[in-house]
Amino acid sequence: MDEKKALLQVEDLKTYFHTEDGIVKAVDGVTFDVFPGETLGIVGESGCGKSVTSLSIMRLLDEKGEIAGGKITFDGEDVLAIPESKMMKIRGNDMAMIFQEPMTALNPVFTIGFQIMEAILLHQDVDEKKAREMAIDMLKKVGIPEPEKRIDEYPHELSG
Ligand SMILES: Nc1ncnc2c1ncn2[C@@H]1O[C@H](COP(=O)(O)OP(=O)(O)OP(=O)(O)O)[C@@H](O)[C@H]1O
Ligand SMILES: [Mg+2]
Numbered sequence: 603m604d605e606k607k608a609l610l611q612v613e614d615l616k617t618y619f620h621t622e623d624g625i626v627k628a629v630d631g632v633t634f635d636v637f638p639g640e641t642l643g644i645v646g647e648s649g650c651g652k653s654v655t656s657l658s659i660m661r662l663l664d665e666k667g668e669i670a671g672g673k674i675t676f677d678g679e680d681v682l683a684i685p686e687s688k689m690m691k692i693r694g695n696d697m698a699m700i701f702q703e704p705m706t707a708l709n710p711v712f713t714i715g716f717q718i719m720e721a722i723l724l725h726q727d728v729d730e731k732k733a734r735e736m737a738i739d740m741l742k743k744v745g746i747p748e749p750e751k752r753i754d755e756y757p758h759e760l761s762g
Contacts, residue, residue, distance in 0.1 A: 607678075608635035610659070615672035617651075617658045628654040631672075653702065660699050661689050694725045708757040714741075715753035 617629040629651040636642050644652050657663050659674055661681065674681040676697065684692070693699075701707040708717055718737040722728065728736065734753070741749035752760065 606637055608675075609638050609640075609677060610636040611673070611675040612655070612659065613673040613675075615655065615658060615674065616670040617654050617663065618668050618670045619666045620668065621666060628667075629658065656699055660693060660697060661686075662693075662699070691725075694721060705757065710757055713754050713756055714760065718753075 615632045619626040719733040722733040738749045
């Protein structure tokens with residue numbers, strides 16, 4: 603029988619922040635696997651390192667953050683060795699992050715449609731008209747009523 607291979611492997615991950623008050627060991631030896639089709643929930647008190655673990659996998663840490671040890675493998679590739687240009691293609695296509703606090707994740711000066719379309723246009727070979735249709739479909743999929751109208755609204759016009 604074929605043994606199913608993990609899609610994501612995190613092994614002994616250590617992510618440290620270099621701050622004025624010293625080193626913050628935000629993640630200090632985390633190991634887990636995620637298999638295709640599997641959903642993994644990570645639970646823990648505020649500040650225990652859930653977001654920093656996710657940001658490390660996405661390679662989105664700010665300049666104070668450093669992956670000090672461990673290994674991350676995604677679809678057989680060593681994530682920590684992937685060049686940034688390739689990482690940009692992987693993010694949004696193969697790996698994505700839904701950030702906490704949706705009200706700060708969207709830019710208040712652009713319509714939600716513009717922001718969803720921007721992501722589609724960056725990652726898929728479609729024209730603006732098709733991207734708009736896809737954005738409307740996406741809003742429909744997540745149960746936003748009147749998506750054709752809502753798409754031209756600004757983030758503050760939608761509820762949290
Ligand atoms: N940019 C940063 N600079 C310094 N320390 C940071 C930074 N980002 C996170 N930390 C620290 O890393 C630790 C883990 O934070 P993290 O945001 O991962 O927690 P969390 O589990 O996601 O919490 P919550 O449930 O509140 O979202 C905390 O001690 C936090 O203060
Ligand atoms: Mg968090």
